[in-house]
Amino acid sequence: MDTIILSDWLHARLDRAHAEPMYRQVLDLMQQAILTGQLAPGTKLPSSRTLAADLEIARNTVLHVYDQLTAEGYVISSTGSGTYVADTRPQEARPPVDNVGPKKPCALSKRGARLIGQAGVSPKQWGAFMPGVPDVAEFPARTWSRLQARLWKRASPELLTYAPGGGYRPLRRALSDYLRVARSVKCSPDQIVITTGIHQSIDLAVRLLTDFGDRAWVEEPCYWGVRSVLQSSGLTLVPIPVDGEGLNPLERDMREPPRLALVTPSHQYPLGMVMSLARRRSLLEFARQHDVWIIEDDYDSEFRYGSRPLASLQGLDEAGQVIYVGSLGKMLFPGLRMGYMVVPEQLVDTFRTGIAELYREGQLMQQAVLTEFIMDGYLTxxxxxxxxxxxxxxxxxxxxxxxxxxxxxxxxxxxxxxxxxxxxxxxxxxxxxxxxxxxxxxxxxxxxxxxxxxxxxxxxxxxxxxxxxxxxxxxxxxxxxxxxxxxxxxxxxxxxxxxxxx
CATH class of the missing domain: 3.90.1150.10 (Aspartate Aminotransferase, domain 1)
Known part of the structure; x- marks a missing residue:
């Protein structure tokens, strides 16, 4: 497209009755012409005075367009020489400078390909019979909104910045009280670390406590989501079968202890059995003897029918080998994206530093709203x-x-x-x-x-x-x-x- 055709091309496409300013229309059209190659690199643009006269618009409008095109790298201006279309084509689209040949297309890493190939995420997240999703329509949204509005009215700078190590302390205190009563978890507020959910909790634990190639016990069958987290971190998964009493490692499994074991003792996912007390005590003793970290995924134990929720495995742990993880999404609404982990006392500083270093946590306002929600009795x-x-x-x-x-x-x-x-x-x-x-x-x-x-x-x-x-x-x-x-x-x-x- 030469400069004479450019004027005609722009003139035919300008909508003088449109609410969008003329400056914006001309700028968008010229950017489009350059990106599509209709204005080739090196093409000299008409002077601002000429183009303004051809389009019957103010010269200042064209000057503003040329200035913006120059600032964004679409054109190059040279005093006394004129304005030229810059060469913005990707490097591989330009004429080759040697005989290197075409580049190979980008490919996923092996672990990336395995993650995508085994992905279990569903395109639909609501309705019959989507597993693991609470009825968010029943959530007391008005109560939540009222608490949130009250906090925003007096929002302090501390609630609008990054989260301190471990999360909002009043929430950690409220959760520690709740977990001690509802789940028999032994913890102080300092042992609680607020996360965005169980996936992040497990990811953090794996990054801090394991190395590439370490063995990890997983229940067979187990939740595909946490399995993906472990595999993506380079761990070697060892599937351990479950029976009516939960995790049931064989003698050959015990001969080669893993670095960590991930279990759902209160409600095995997905089959639903409860790990017996004998199995719990055996697993804890095995972990103590062989320095195995246990991640207890307590994803939905609040909803038990016909009996009280069962006590946690963590409550039986005397050696500090259990990391307890839970989520508030199933109790409240998944979009909240808030979970927590209870870490052994010797790991508190490590996990606080780790989560701040890797994820730069925030959402303090949401954490403050949740604190009010718990303290006022709405959660229970x-x-x-x-x-x-x-x-x-x-x-x-x-x-x-x-x-x-x-x-x-x-x-x-x-x-x-x-x-x-x-x-x-x-x-x-x-x-x-x-x-x-x-x-x-x-x-x-x-x-x-x-x-x-x-x-x-x-x-x-x-x-x-x-x-x-x-x-x-x-x-x-x-x-x-x-x-x-x-x-x-x-x-x-x-x-x-x-x-x-x-």
């Missing part, structure tokens, strides 16, 4: 109310399962939490069932995704009920049941229907 009353509601939804889902399949499909892990596991007949492709269910508008997670060793995986579906309104549970499961019946053998489908109708 909200959890109590949601426990009742989730208990109703859990029972509605179990009733729907029984109505369609009788007792021919196992229901596991329904005593606590926000989900249950529906077992499928051996040989069923649960990934295919989950994909077909998603096409039908129902979200589930295949149990196979939670196994490291696919040869030991049993088929099943993770069904979350917390974020499903009561009246939608039956119809949604009807849709899912139709998908399941198409996936299993026709004879089995007929038998299931027959048993359910008795």
């Amino acid at each position: 009353s909200h959890v109590r109310r949601m426990r009742t509601l989730y208990g109703e939804r859990r029972q509605l889902l179990i009733d729907s399962i029984t109505a369609h399949f009788g007792d021919t499909l196992d229901v596991m892990g329904d005593e606590a939490g926000l989900h249950l596991v529906l077992g499928l007949p051996d040989g069923t492709d649960d990934r295919a069932v989950a994909a077909a269910a998603l096409d039908a508008g129902v979200v589930t997670r295949p149990l196979a995704n939670y196994y490291v060793d696919q040869a030991s995986a049993r088929p099943g579906l993770m069904l979350g009920y917390a974020c499903v309104p009561n009246e939608q549970i039956g119809p949604a499961f009807e849709t899912l049941a139709n998908v399941i019946e198409k996936a299993i053998a026709p004879a089995d489908a007929r038998r299931h229907r027959k048993v359910a109708s008795r």
Whole structure:
């Protein structure tokens, strides 16, 4: 495009009736022409006086455009010579200066490719039967908003800067009181470190306590999210099977102690069993003898149906080997992105320094609001109310399962939490069932995704009920049941229907 055509090109595209200023229109059009190559590098632009006359606009407007193009590197101005289009093309798009040849396309690292290839994140995060998601519509938003407005009215500079090591101290004090009563956790406020959630808590612990290649025990099956955190840090995962009493390491596993073990003793994720007291004591003694760090992931133990929440593993730890991690997202709302960890006393300074060095934490205003929410009793009353509601939804889902399949499909892990596991007949492709269910508008997670060793995986579906309104549970499961019946053998489908109708 030469300079004569430039004037015509701009003239045809200017909208003189538009609310956008003429300066902005001319600038955007010229930037577009340069970036697309319509104005080639080295092209001399018309003088400001000439272009202003051609476009019938003020010369000052064109001068402002040229000044901005110069400031942003689109053009080069030389006194006495004129204004020229700069060569802004990426280096590889310019004529080659030697015979090096084309560059290879960028590729992911091995661990990056493995992370993306094994990712379990769902494109849908709400509705039947998304596991692990609370009913955020029931959150007392007005109460939260009122507390937040009150704090913003008298916001101090301390609440608007980076978080001090470990987080907002009044929140750490409130959480330590809550955890001692609700979860039998032994801790002081100084031992609590506020994080953005369980993923960050585990990531921090792994970075500070392990080296590349160290062995880590994980439950088999286990939550894919924390598995990804461990693998991305270069740890060697050792899947340890679980049975009715929880983690069950074999003798060969014990002969080569890991650097750390990640467990969910109060409600195994995803199968739901509770680690027995004997197993807890054995694990703690093994950790003491072999200097193994234990990360206790206590992700949803507040919601237990028919009995009080179970005491934590950390409460039994006398040697300071357990790092207790939890999240407030399932109690309140996931978008809060706030969790906590309780670290042994000898690690307090290390973890405070580590989180400040790696993540530069903030969100002090949100932490202050949460403190008020806890201290005024709203957290306890909200959890109590949601426990009742989730208990109703859990029972509605179990009733729907029984109505369609009788007792021919196992229901596991329904005593606590926000989900249950529906077992499928051996040989069923649960990934295919989950994909077909998603096409039908129902979200589930295949149990196979939670196994490291696919040869030991049993088929099943993770069904979350917390974020499903009561009246939608039956119809949604009807849709899912139709998908399941198409996936299993026709004879089995007929038998299931027959048993359910008795």
